[in-house]
Amino acid sequence: MDNLTLSSGCCSLDGESKQFKKCNTCVKAFHLECLGTCQSRAGDATGCWICPTCINSNTKTINKDNTPVRFNPNVTIRTQKRQTSNSPPEAVDSEAPITRSDLRAIVEDITERKFETLLVQLTNTLRSIMTSELGTMRNEIKDLRESITFVSDQYEEMIKENKKTSETVRELRSENELMKSTIKDLSFRLNNFE
Incomplete structure (x- = not known):
């Protein structure tokens, strides 16, 4: 050449x-x-x-970038990137950037789903707490009602016994008065006979 x-x-x-x-x-x-x-x-x-x-x-x-490239035959170049397992699905038009309104819609959607999940969990937790607490309160109220009924029955019996005792005391007083008068009368007679 x-x-x-x-x-x-x-x-x-x-x-x-x-x-x-x-x-x-x-x-x-x-x-x-x-x-x-x-x-x-x-x-x-x-x-x-x-x-x-x-x-x-x-x-x-x-x-199509401005980065200078050096040739190295030992380096392999990856043709496509692999999508990670937890990444959102790739957009149809990968060249279009995400706008602020798109980002806001995504965040609102995720927030709404999380809020619904938290609301369901909170409702279930409150329901279980209320059920257990109300169950114990019902048992305590039942025990208290039984105690009040028992005390009330005892009080009624005491009132009845008190009335009976009062009547007995009146009768005994009247008998006692009668006996006193009889004793006096007999004592007076006895004195007259002597």
Whole structure:
């Protein structure tokens, strides 16, 4: 190959004794010594070889970002990202950014669902607490009612016994008065007989 028709991709193409490779994309010549051993073997089997500059420029156009890329044949590039297990479903149009109203709707939906869940849990908890507390209160009220009924019955009996005792005392007083008068009368008679 004529060195005058080739443009240099690395250093200058001085000297015809140096071996070089020609890029199939940009048609520039690169010395094998300048490329290094791993670069000099790349593409030997197919006869097609692309220089690191063209590879980097192709990578930049595919990614469409401004980050400079260095070529490394040992690095594999992931084609698609894997979705995590707890991430929300991917949007239909992944290019469209989430707006504030979309975010607000998502947050309101999640909050509403969480609030409903918490409300159900709170209702169930309150219901169980009230049932257990009201059950114990019912038992205590039942015991108190039985105690009051017992005391009331005892009081009624005491009142009845008190009435009977009062009547007995009256009768005994009247008998006592009668006996006193009889004794007096007998005593007076006895004194008269003597």
